Amino acid sequence: MKYQLDATNLLCPMPVIRTQNRVAELAEGDILEVRCTDPGVLHDIPAWCRINGHEVLDQHRDDASIIITVKVHGD
Amino acid sequence: MTQRKAVALISGGLDSMLAVKMIQEQGVHVEGINFFTGFCVEGHTHAIRNRDQTKPKRNNALWVAEQLGIKLHIIDVIDEYKDVLLNPKHGYGKNMNPCLDCKGFMVKKARQWMEANDFDFIITGEVIGQRPMSQRKDTMPVIARESGADDRLLRPLCAQHLPETLPEREGWVDTSQLGAITGRSRHEQMALAEKWGFRDYATPAGGCCFLTDASYSKKLVDMWQHRGNREYELDDIMLLKVGRHIRPNQRFKLIVARDAGETSYLKGYRKQFTHMAATSHGGPVTLIEGEPTRDDLELAARITARFGQGRNADLVTVEIHPVGGESVELSIPPMPASEIAQQWYV
Ligand code: SF4
Numbered sequence: 001m002k003y004q005l006d007a008t009n010l011l012c013p014m015p016v017i018r019t020q021n022r023v024a025e026l027a028e029g030d031i032l033e034v035r036c037t038d039p040g041v042l043h044d045i046p047a048w049c050r051i052n053g054h055e056v057l058d059q060h061r062d063d064a065s066i067i068i069t070v071k072v073h074g075d
Numbered sequence: 076m077t078q079r080k081a082v083a084l085i086s087g088g089l090d091s092m093l094a095v096k097m098i099q100e101q102g103v104h105v106e107g108i109n110f111f112t113g114f115c116v117e118g119h120t121h122a123i124r125n126r127d128q129t130k131p132k133r134n135n136a137l138w139v140a141e142q143l144g145i146k147l148h149i150i151d152v153i154d155e156y157k158d159v160l161l162n163p164k165h166g167y168g169k170n171m172n173p174c175l176d177c178k179g180f181m182v183k184k185a186r187q188w189m190e191a192n193d194f195d196f197i198i199t200g201e202v203i204g205q206r207p208m209s210q211r212k213d214t215m216p217v218i219a220r221e222s223g224a225d226d227r228l229l230r231p232l233c234a235q236h237l238p239e240t241l242p243e244r245e246g247w248v249d250t251s252q253l254g255a256i257t258g259r260s261r262h263e264q265m266a267l268a269e270k271w272g273f274r275d276y277a278t279p280a281g282g283c284c285f286l287t288d289a290s291y292s293k294k295l296v297d298m299w300q301h302r303g304n305r306e307y308e309l310d311d312i313m314l315l316k317v318g319r320h321i322r323p324n325q326r327f328k329l330i331v332a333r334d335a336g337e338t339s340y341l342k343g344y345r346k347q348f349t350h351m352a353a354t355s356h357g358g359p360v361t362l363i364e365g366e367p368t369r370d371d372l373e374l375a376a377r378i379t380a381r382f383g384q385g386r387n388a389d390l391v392t393v394e395i396h397p398v399g400g401e402s403v404e405l406s407i408p409p410m411p412a413s414e415i416a417q418q419w420y421v
Contacts, residue, residue, distance in 0.1 A: 009343060011313065013111055013134055017151050040134070047137040052146050 002031045008065055012040035016048050019070065023054060028074040031057070036066050045070070079247040080104045080194040081229070082185055085147060086283045087135025089276045090200030090232060093254075093267050095143050097231040098198055101248045105198070107147040108188055109136040110181050112156040113312050114284040135277040142273065152184065153309055160286070161305050165208075165217075170292035172284070174209040175217065182222035189227070196227040196242045202264075203233045203257045212236070232256045232264075285316060294320050297421045301325065301365065310344070314362070317341065320421040321378060327365030328421065329375050331382050334359075348398065351379050355392035355406075358383020373405060380409035 007015035015036045055071040083095045085107035140147035159180045163173030219228045226241040235255035243250045256263045285291040294315045299305045318330040332338040338360045348362040361379040380391035396402040
């Protein structure tokens, strides 16, 4: 399943916390698309994914936002 | 033998990093926990200001976790933390930092996490005598007791100087392999960092949060005094980290961006605040907090002009955008620096 999360206008680490909490509710293989505005997420969300064993499928900018696509992996 | 599990308080600094490594070396599984109170120095503040652009914009807690190969759980405690800050049983340190209550609160949250996740004990990077308030030999037991962690709280870096804890008694860890560090000298920590190849770690001066900062604390107290209550939201305490805060009188305060990074940050608050910026010249965005009169707004416009490129011009045009009202343009002389009284600066 594919899900979306709006983390715009939040400064790090809030987008990471929101991503973390949302991922905790998802199942292995689910995809979460996180929309953010703080460029700090380009560093922090991938770092969070590496640590916790999830995968960043894509990150790109559109207009004023940054979109990071995360694939949820199990433990 | 089942592998024991410890949850570590991770601040992003070197000490908690070393504490984790010491316990990992003993075959214990460690995961990290990091609390976001809203006052943390981490991340965003570097992202806002231009002058900090050369520093890595990493989140140090995440970086530490990655170096150690542990999971990190970041917990939003912004709301719960209000009670810690507003009603600290043990009072404040030199500034508005309620360190002892804060540590007790964080260890308590870690204990709840430990119980919910079936972990065995808690570790922190505390060192006896390192911090005047929370890291003293007589206050360490207070944290253990008030958090309810009791003898499940282990401080690996100075464990040899402290009473035996459960993980030591049960043989989950060997005390002789733990540290005996005391005091403020960082030699032993640096030697351990060298031994384990940790480089490039963060060295925050003063502490892990803005509450130890004198000028931040002053702005926080000023905000409470002028509002007549001590409530706050995340946006309030974030804004205290940004810009020059100038209060010409009791009715209002200006927040003037200091560079382009802060200007774009403050622009994010355009809908919530009356704001202004010069249109005839380059310059900062200013937010206005409070109940300014018309004359106050003119004064604010003159101050805003003073911090822009038109500071030496005869007249600067400033556009004022009241919340929910029509914007107005004023053509005013910038205020000379000498007329901005020193005591206006919060
Ligand atoms: S410096 Fe700030 S975060 Fe650290 S213990 Fe003191 S109050 Fe808590």
